[in-house]
Amino acid sequence: MSQLRIYDTLSRQLIDFEPRDPGRVGIYACGLTPQAPAHLGHMRGAVLMDVVRRWLRHIGYEVDFVQNFTDVDDKIINRSREEGISPAEVAKKYSRLYLNDLAALGIEPARWVYVTENMPVIIEMIEKIVERGKAYEVDGDVYFRVQSTPEYGKLSRRKLSDMQAGARIEVDERKEHPMDFAIWKAAKPGEPSWDSPWGPGRPGWHIECSALSLKEFGADFDIHAGGVDLIFPHHENEIAQSEAYLDKPQFARIWMHWGSVQLAERKMSKSEDVVMGVREALERFPAGAIRLYLLGTGYRSPIEYSDARMEDAQRAFDRLRAALNRAKQMLGDAVEGPADDDLCKRFAEAMNDDFNTAAALATLHDTIGQLNERMAEGLRGQEERAAELVRTAEWFGGILGLPFEEPEAESALVEKLMAAIIEWRQELRIQKQFAVADSIRKDLNAIGVLLEDGPEGTTWRRS
RNA sequence: GGCGCCGUACCCAAGUGGUUAAGGGAAGGGUCUGCAAAACCCUCAUUCGGCGGUUCGAAUCCGCCCGGCGCCUCCA
Numbered sequence: 001m002s003q004l005r006i007y008d009t010l011s012r013q014l015i016d017f018e019p020r021d022p023g024r025v026g027i028y029a030c031g032l033t034p035q036a037p038a039h040l041g042h043m044r045g046a047v048l049m050d051v052v053r054r055w056l057r058h059i060g061y062e063v064d065f066v067q068n069f070t071d072v073d074d075k076i077i078n079r080s081r082e083e084g085i086s087p088a089e090v091a092k093k094y095s096r097l098y099l100n101d102l103a104a105l106g107i108e109p110a111r112w113v114y115v116t117e118n119m120p121v122i123i124e125m126i127e128k129i130v131e132r133g134k135a136y137e138v139d140g141d142v143y144f145r146v147q148s149t150p151e152y153g154k155l156s157r158r159k160l161s162d163m164q165a166g167a168r169i170e171v172d173e174r175k176e177h178p179m180d181f182a183i184w185k186a187a188k189p190g191e192p193s194w195d196s197p198w199g200p201g202r203p204g205w206h207i208e209c210s211a212l213s214l215k216e217f218g219a220d221f222d223i224h225a226g227g228v229d230l231i232f233p234h235h236e237n238e239i240a241q242s243e244a245y246l247d248k249p250q251f252a253r254i255w256m257h258w259g260s261v262q263l264a265e266r267k268m269s270k271s272e273d274v275v276m277g278v279r280e281a282l283e284r285f286p287a288g289a290i291r292l293y294l295l296g297t298g299y300r301s302p303i304e305y306s307d308a309r310m311e312d313a314q315r316a317f318d319r320l321r322a323a324l325n326r327a328k329q330m331l332g333d334a335v336e337g338p339a340d341d342d343l344c345k346r347f348a349e350a351m352n353d354d355f356n357t358a359a360a361l362a363t364l365h366d367t368i369g370q371l372n373e374r375m376a377e378g379l380r381g382q383e384e385r386a387a388e389l390v391r392t393a394e395w396f397g398g399i400l401g402l403p404f405e406e407p408e409a410e411s412a413l414v415e416k417l418m419a420a421i422i423e424w425r426q427e428l429r430i431q432k433q434f435a436v437a438d439s440i441r442k443d444l445n446a447i448g449v450l451l452e453d454g455p456e457g458t459t460w461r462r463s
Numbered sequence: 464g465g466c467g468c469c470g471u472a473c474c475c476a477a478g479u480g481g482u483u484a485a486g487g488g489a490a491g492g493g494u495c496u497g498c499a500a501a502a503c504c505c506u507c508a509u510u511c512g513g514c515g516g517u518u519c520g521a522a523u524c525c526g527c528c529c530g531g532c533g534c535c536u537c538c539a
Contacts, residue, residue, distance in 0.1 A: 032539065045539045075537075153466095156534080162465040163535060205537090227539035232466090234538085259468090260533070296487075297476065301469080302533070309475065312488040319487090322501075350477090358477050362486035369486095376495095376503040434497060441499075452500050459501095 004059060004352045006223070007300065009231060009255040010155050014354060019222050020253065024062045027053070028213035028252070029110070030226040030234065031067040034094035035079045038101050040276045040294075040305060041261040045227055047291055047401070048258050048299045048355070050107040054399050055351050066216045067110040068209060069095045072192055072202050087192050088116070101278040105287045106401050113216065115208040119194045122203045122211040125245050126183050126196075134244035138174045140186030140199040146179045149240045155255065156232035181237055183207045206237040213252070214242060224252035228259055228300075259302040276305050288321065288403050289314035295357040295400060316365075320393070321404045322461075323368045327375060327390050331383060339392040343367050347396055357400065364396040422451070422458045429453075 004017040019025045029049050032042060049065065056063045071091035080087040102109070115122070126142055129135045134148045146152045146160060153159055160179055172178075182204035187193035193200035203211075213224065219242075226235060235255065242251040263276055281290055293313035297303045343363055350359035371389040374382045397404050410418075421440070428437045441451045450463040 030539075033537095039539090042539050156466070158466050158535070228468095229534070229538050232534065233536090258539075260539075262532085292487090293475095301476095304475095306475095309488090312475065315489095316487050319501095326501090356477075358487095359485070362477070365486055372502060373504095429497080432497075438498070445500095450500070453496075453498085454501075455495085 002349055002352045004056075005354055006254050006256060007354045008253075009257050015254055017254070019061065020220055023060070024064070025056050025223070026217040026221040027063065027065045027223040027225060028209070028217065028221065029065070029067045029224075030209050030230055031069050031110075031112070032098065033070040033073045033075055034091045034098060035073070035075045036094060038098050038278045039261075040278060040281055040290075041227065042098070043101070043105060043278055043281075043290065044261050044294050044299075044303070045225070045258050046102055046107050047105060047294045048357075049110075049225060050401055051295065051357060051399065052256075052355055053108060054401065055355065058399060059352075064216075065110045066113055066213070068113045068115065068212050070205070070208055071095065071114050071116050073205060077191055091116075101282070104278075104282050105290060106403055111216075113212050115203060115212070118208075118212060118215065119203075121215045122207055123184075123194075123196050125211045125214070125241075126203075126207065129183065129241060129244050132244060132247065135183055136176070137198050140201060141174075141182055142184035142198055142204075143175055143180040144183050144237065144241055144244070145176060146181070146240065147177050149244060151243075151249070152179075152240050153236065155236045155239055158232070181206065181233065183241060206234055207241060209234070210238045210242040210245070210251075213238075214245070219246050219248070220250040221252055223254045223256055225256040225258075228257045231257060258299045259297075261303050261305055263305045281310070285310050285314055286317065286403075288317045291401055292317045292361070296361060298358055299355060317402070320364065320368050320397075320402070323372050323375070324390060324393055324397075324404050327371055327386060330375065330379060331387050331390065337387065337391060339395050340367070340388050343392050344395070347399075351399070360396065360400065364393060364400070367393045367396065418449075418460055422460065425451075426458065 005014040006017050007013070008015045027049070029045065032038070053063050053065050069091065072087060076087045076090050080090045083090060085093075099109075126135065129144065130137065130142060133145075135142050135144045137143075153163075160177070163179060183206070184196060184198055184201050185204050186199055186201045191202070193202060213221065224235070224238075239251055243249050261276075289310060290313070293310055294303070296313065343366070347360050347363045350356040350363060353359070367389055371386060371393065374386045374389070379386055394404065396402075421444070425437050425440050428434075428440075444451055444460075445463065448463050449460055451458055451460050
């Protein structure tokens with residue numbers, strides 16, 4: 001099988017993936033600050049990393065996937081004032097909401113870490129950085145000294161001098177350099193705080209991911225991931241801090257960044273009103289359609305949201321699912337056995353090529369196409385091949401996390417009612433009372449039940 | 464102003480030096496069917512924003528131009 005290659009933002013090239021510890025992969029993905037409902041942009045990264053984990057595991061690695069909740073931060077404090085609940089309650093409320101969203105999309109749980117539960121390692125890291133002369137204290141704040149690191153800017157490929165020109169932010173005169181950033185912030189009255197050598201305060205944004213990833217994995221861990229919008233300043237600063245702390249340039253081996261999800265040509269972010277919330281998306285479309293939509297484009301490209309695109313994805317997903325379920329009905333239980341070698345190889349080539357899920361999906365579609373072909377011929381001695389295709393497609397679906405199983409079992413009452421209606425309507429059809437039969441089908445369709453009259457009788461499913 | 468990305472059919476999209484340019488959705492025709500739906504078959508880019516260049520050969524490399532976008536400030 002081909003070698004897995006992953007695009008690394010720092011070196012701007014595809015890297016032959018080789019974990020630090022043979023057989024084991026450590027991945028740290030920046031989570032989020034739980035202070036508002038999540039939107040599809042968050043789900044893009046979550047779905048991608050879910051597929052990455054499944055694939056890595058498939059090719060033989062043990063995967064440890066860590067993600068953080070930045071559960072104390074300015075935005076949470078602001079939110080707590082708006083909602084009249086404590087910052088801790090804000091964090092708990094929105095992180096729970098987020099975990100529900102992930103579950104609804106079939107995303108495997110990460111190993112979650114929380115900033116507020118890890119103050120000692122964060123403070124210890126800051127102390128060490130100050131000790132090394134790479135950070136300084138001013139009135140209870142601690143700032144990272146960007147000029148102490150000649151390589152500052154290497155991830156985002158920008159120079160301090162260039163950034164000064166564009167910086168139109170209010171410059172804090174107490175800082176040595178305008179780009180110096182806070183790694184510890186002194187608490188103002190009423191704000192949540194933790195004791196530290198610089199007085200009560202909380203960690204600055206960026207330091208938590210450095211501290212937590214190094215705590216969980218140690219230096220030179222395998223993959224650090226996040227959205228493109230985190231490249232600067234978040235990941236740039238993480239690198240600067242971590243390397244200052246470690247005193248060597250080996251923080252993470254590969255930096256993976258996924259593209260943004262845009263709506264109406266604008267990036268979705270929580271500071272804009274134009275967001276497609278996960279809840280709204282899930283109310284309107286099945287999880288499988290959302291995953292198909294998100295995985296249909298290379299993860300590094302920006303992707304635009306539109307209802308039309310989601311509808312396309314839903315039609316495509318329904319076709320895949322309907323074909324598989326029909327095949328399983330026709331084949332009964334006789335589907336055990338291996339998958340198709342050639343198709344699997346094609347799928348693997350795609351996945352090993354920097355997780356090319358779009359190409360992998362094309363293989364899935366071809367697999368289903370071949371299966372439909374056999375079914376259109378009424379199977380006729382091709383049961384073995386059909387079963388092989390079913391296994392192959394289900395295997396691909398497993399890697400991509402596509403929920404092909406029927407949505408939910410119907411209650412016995414519904415099953416009996418439908419059977420009765422279908423039988424009654426069948427009587428009408430035999431008596432050639434087509435107008436009445438059609439009107440029944442039409443009425444059922446209006447309430448979301450689709451009747452399909454086939455050669456072997458009438459079947460029904462939710463539409 | 465700085466850094467970076469993108470422009471492939473009606474829409475989405477893979478492909479980054481060499482067989483007929485994946486796949487999905489839509490559309491049109493056909494098969495099946497009482498009809499509808501589903502499924503199957505066929506059609507749907509001699510061409511990859513434009514113009515030059517490199518090469519035996521380019522959608523793929525280089526240059527210029529046109530158009531769109533992201534980041535540089537909170538962001539996944």
